Amino acid sequence: EIVMTQSPATLSVSPGERGTLSCRASQSVSSNLAWYQQKPGQAPRLLIYGASTRATGIPARFSGSGSGTEFTLTISSLQSEDFAVYYCQQYNNWPRRFTFGPGTKVDIK
């Protein structure tokens, strides 16, 4: 079973600053990785898939990188609406399992 970890658990950032979130897989997931944003009381929103492709309507300040076991989500200049919890998610070839990381909370410094 592939285990996903995320760091840090909480990231305190000032508006306008850059935020860097990490996600690590216990074994290679190739580029089969996505990032989601979830605000309180809302469903998650897909931000990035295939490790680096922005989903429809996602602002360019969100970017994803990495492959294999190490992945990064970068928010180039944090806006007030970006303070939320961010989850990474992978899928592997066999057995097919779709696993989320525990999340990183981005809050206002």
Next chain:
Amino acid sequence: EVQLVESGGGLVQPGGSLRLSCAASGFIFNTYSMNWVRQAPGKGLEWVSYISSSSTTIYYADSVKGRFIISRDNAKNSLYLQMNSLRAEDTALYYCARDLTFGGVIAHYFDYWGQGTLVTVSS
């Protein structure tokens, strides 16, 4: 506009059963795979189950395998989750989510989500 609306949640005793539904609109339902994802109160996300567009391929998380059954009715644009032998640890908000897999291109990411239906397992 894509819409996913879950229903069927509620309070159930341990060992009981519940059937969740998800009504889909705004897209051609029978061309997309679908998923159930859950979130325990104050916790993270956990994928539960996947079903392909024609129901030929189904996957389950180990935590629900043998107890939950996913199904769909393409004529009714609906997705279902039959939950049996429920446990306290199944208490969660259950989301249905569309799979990005389309046209034979595998991409098990969740691009649209409903607002969820709450299942509480308690005596």
